[in-house]
Amino acid sequence: MTEYNKLNRWTFGVNSDKLVKLVLKGKKTATTSLYEIDCLPKVDDISILTDSKDNNICIVKTKDVIVTEFKNITWDLAKLEGENKTLDEWKKVHIDYFNKIDSNFNENTKVIFEIFEVIKKCK
DSSP, X not given: OGGGTTSEEEOOSSSXXXXXHHHHTTOOOEEEEETTTSOOOOTTOEEEEEOTTOOEEEEEEEEEEEEEEGGGOOHHHHXXXXXXXXXXXXXXXXXXXXXXXXXXXXXXXXXXXXXXXXXXXXX
8 A cells, every 4th residue: 555655544533434435435535623733634635444443445636725713614514524514413412522522622723624525435
C-alpha cells in the first residue's frame, strides 16, 4: 500500500467503526469538526479514513468545506452526516461531544463542515 503513504489518515472522534460503516454504505458524506482545533481541509484534498484499529478503510476526496458558526448549520447540511433523525438531535449530539473537547464551546463557535466522497475502498 505504498500509494497511501503520503496521504493524511484520520478517523471520527467517536463511534468511529459505526460511522465508517455509514460512510461505506454511502449514508455519511460529511463530518463536522472544531475550527480552532482541527486542520482545515481544502476542496479536492484526498485522505484515508481509518477505523478504530487504525486500519485503512477507504480513500475520500473533499468535495466542499464550509467554515461557519455552529448555529448556522442547517438540516440540509446536518443530514449529510447520516447519523441523526432531526437537526435538534444532531445539535445535541455534537454539542455534547464538542463540550468534551472544548469547555468554551457554544452556538457561536466556528466549526468546519466537510463534505466528502469515497473514491476507493481499501479492502
